[in-house]
Amino acid sequence: GAGVSQSPSNKVTEKGKDVELRCDPISGHTALYWYRQSLGQGLEFLIYFQGNSAPDKSGLPSDRFSAERTGGSVSTLTIQRTQQEDSAVYLCASSPGPRVTEAFFGQGTRLTVV
């Protein structure tokens, strides 16, 4: 079937607004990862889900960031009161399970905060 799908592809928002980024993993994949990709910083780990639970939230940069996953499928990353430093490409990846080593990436959401 289809690969990992992220929406929107691009999002421009005003500073202070809230945004929601969506990730549709590959069907049946239980592990889901969120990363932030910015110039010079590489891939910054944000959060990881196994099913609906998040064993590791250590990468969320502040309490303005939150993520949830429902039904073991779709995940939403929410950024409240966006700041200019939040501008980046947000990548989602899924994997069949934690013991399966390959992660499949989406095309990303490019977030620009103006």
Place this chain on the structure above:
Amino acid sequence: AQRVTQPEKLLSVFKGAPVELKCNYSYSGSPELFWYVQYSRQRLQLLLRHISRESIKGFTADLNKGETSFHLKKPFAQEEDSAMYYCALKGGGSNYKLTFGKGTLLTVNP
């Protein structure tokens, strides 16, 4: 804590020259190591993993536990190898966090 270090942000070589992209890691257990690649305007994708001991597109990488390194090598670079390369580490046991380095942009010149 798990950490991946790629010391070179940029690497430029000529076609046909050997190339080595460096990766060092820090992890207390037995990690799994990977190389991911992102070609221009394409998604990030897996290139190879250490447990498979495979050669993909002429690239190989050997896990050196003594030096905690997982350098990516190719004897003869091709122009189509130009891309962003990321080294990644996945913890073992109950830790399945996948951590990436900051990446190395490889440019192969004609």
